[in-house]
Amino acid sequence: MDRLVKPDVKEVELSFKRDNKCSTSFRLSNLMHTMSVAVNLTTTNSSLFSFTQPYSIIPPLSSSSYTLLLSHPSDHPPLPATVPHDVINVKASMLPTGKAGLEDLRRLFARPGPHVFRDATIPISFVGPHVVEFLISQRTQISRFSFFFSKAVSGCSGSELTALLKPAIASGDADLVSSLIEAGGDVNRNVSDTGSLLSLAVRSGSIEVVKVLIASACKADSSVLHDAAAMNRVDLVEILCKSFPEIDVNWVDSVGRSPIHIAASNGHVEMLKFCISVGGNAEVSDCKGWTPLHCAAEKGHLDSTKCLLECSNVKYVVTKNGKTAFALAAENGHSNLLGFLRFDDLLLRAARLDDAHGLKSCLAQGAEVNGRDQNGWTPLHRAAFKGGIECVKVLLNHGAQVDVVDDAGYTPLHCAVEAGHVQVALLLVAHGARANVKSLEGVVSPVNLDRFKNHPALVHPVCHEKERA
Incomplete structure (x- = not known):
């Protein structure tokens, strides 16, 4: 004979709930037609699990229900360090009389011999949302827990799987998210008042999780x-x-x-x-x-x-x-912004009005000496075109760039020469201004200083247009 009793399950699933007494039931059937069978239940971890009825008698062709208890409530499931699982060992022995007291049964199974059959070994699995949530929190060790994760997910309802998507997405682990979706999690059900699951995925920073949700038709x-x-x-x-x-x-x-x-x-x-x-x-x-x-x-x-x-x-x-x-x-x-947000405009205006005092005031308040207007003109372009020698000196003393080019490729020296301001042109040259400077487009615009000999006040039309701007 192969065995005396048969369990109704291949695996016992214990639905774990944090800090609660957890239990699950299963049945054993007596396969004997004419004789009662004595049963003894033990586990590989007696400190963790217990039974309400570790010893029992099952009449011929009958079945009995047994309850497995988690001995001590805990805030996390007591998963074994390695697979295999903890298991239930089912031992059985024929009982011709059909009757025996508790002590008799203990002595029966304490005495080794061919009269004791090892009828079944039933694995114990922890399932349910609390187990999954714990495993998600242990994602750095998920390779060790991957077997338990798939088991735990099987014990969750659709709504529970959907709720678990939130911590899984927050973890940034795309594989966990995929597993929950494949098991039945709904990516478009509202599970949070903080936005969609896709928003949560974006906040997690994981582009792989975002891709998983998009592939699962998650709405934005x-x-x-x-x-x-x-x-x-x-x-x-x-x-x-x-x-x-x-x-x-x-x-x-x-x-x-x-x-x-x-x-x-x-x-x-x-x-x-x-x-x-x-x-x-x-x-x-x-x-x-x-x-x-x-x-x-x-x-x-x-x-x-x-x-x-x-x-x-x-x-x-x-x-x-x-x-x-x-x-x-x-x-x-934020004083470092004030020049860009206002004082640079005031600086350009002071240069246009030949106001040396205004220039000094703006520069003292943080204006950018090389700031540009909509045409690319700096305050030095303006001052050079206006011929304000004092303004040019103030700007040069504050670090104005002498060879900066505007949007049309003109330097302050161009503006001074074209406007006929000899002293300003000479001052710029004395400070290193070059007669041949490439524009931003690479075009060379030469400045002919000899033209002062015969043309004391030539003004280029481009400068007129910028002055009116």
């Missing part, structure tokens, strides 16, 4: 680009824009801020440049009238401020409470 909400912009993850924005044609970098959140606002507020220049390059509007205002430039200025992000000044025309736009970007920078003590 309006916050995904904002989340990526806050992290300066251009790669995530690119894949989101490619995967969702409806996504727009000009999407605004509940307070009217676009991803460009978010990037500006965080000082993410790379993200700013990318969003603008794909059609982002750097001049849009939020519900309070703040442009991205206001956001960058308030936080003191110099490179973001420069970037936005180059691609937008909102320097003097005021918020709903009447503040410019300059005012916000000044209020927050």
Whole structure:
């Protein structure tokens, strides 16, 4: 005879719940037609598991139910360090009389011999959402726990699998996320008040998790680009824009801020440049009238401020409470921005008006001596064209570049010569200005100083146009 009893399961699944008494039941059937069978149940870990009925008698062709108990409540499942599992050992012995007391049964199974059959070895598995959640928290050891993970997932309902997607996504482990989705997790069910699962994946920073969700038809909400912009993850924005044609970098959140606002507020220049390059509007205002430039200025992000000044025309736009970007920078003590946001304009104006005192005042307050206007003119271009020798001296003494070229390839020396200002031209030459300087396009624009001999006041039409600008 092979065995006396037969279990109704190949594996016992124990649904683990944190800090709770856990139990599960299974049945054993007596295969004998005419004789009762005595049964003894033990486990490979007696300190961890116990039975409500470790010794019992099963009548002929009958079955009995048995309950396995987890002896001590715990905050995490007591998984073995290695596979195999803990197991239940089922021993059986024929009992001709059909009756025996507890002590009789103990003596029966304590005495080794052919009368005791080892009828079954039943593995014990911990299943349920608390087990899965624990394994996710141990993701650095997931290779060791991978076998237990697949078992634990089998004991979860669809709604539980969906809820578990949140910690799995937050972990950044794409394999865990894939396993939960394949087991029945719903990527589009609302499981959080903090946005979609795709937004959570973006915040986790894992592009592989994002790809898994996209491949599983996860929908995108309006916050995904904002989340990526806050992290300066251009790669995530690119894949989101490619995967969702409806996504727009000009999407605004509940307070009217676009991803460009978010990037500006965080000082993410790379993200700013990318969003603008794909059609982002750097001049849009939020519900309070703040442009991205206001956001960058308030936080003191110099490179973001420069970037936005180059691609937008909102320097003097005021918020709903009447503040410019300059005012916000000044209020927050970001003196390094003040030149770019206002004093540079005042510096150019002082140079145009031949106001040496105004130049000194602006420079003392942080104006950029080599700042440019919309035509590429620096204050030195303006002062040289106007012939303001004192202004030119002030600018040179503060580090003005003598050979800087404007958008048309003209240097301050060109402007002085074309306007006929001999003393200014000679002063520039004395400070190293060259007669032949390449423009930004590589075109050489020579300056002929000999023309002063015969043409004391020639003015090039380009200079006239810039002066009127």
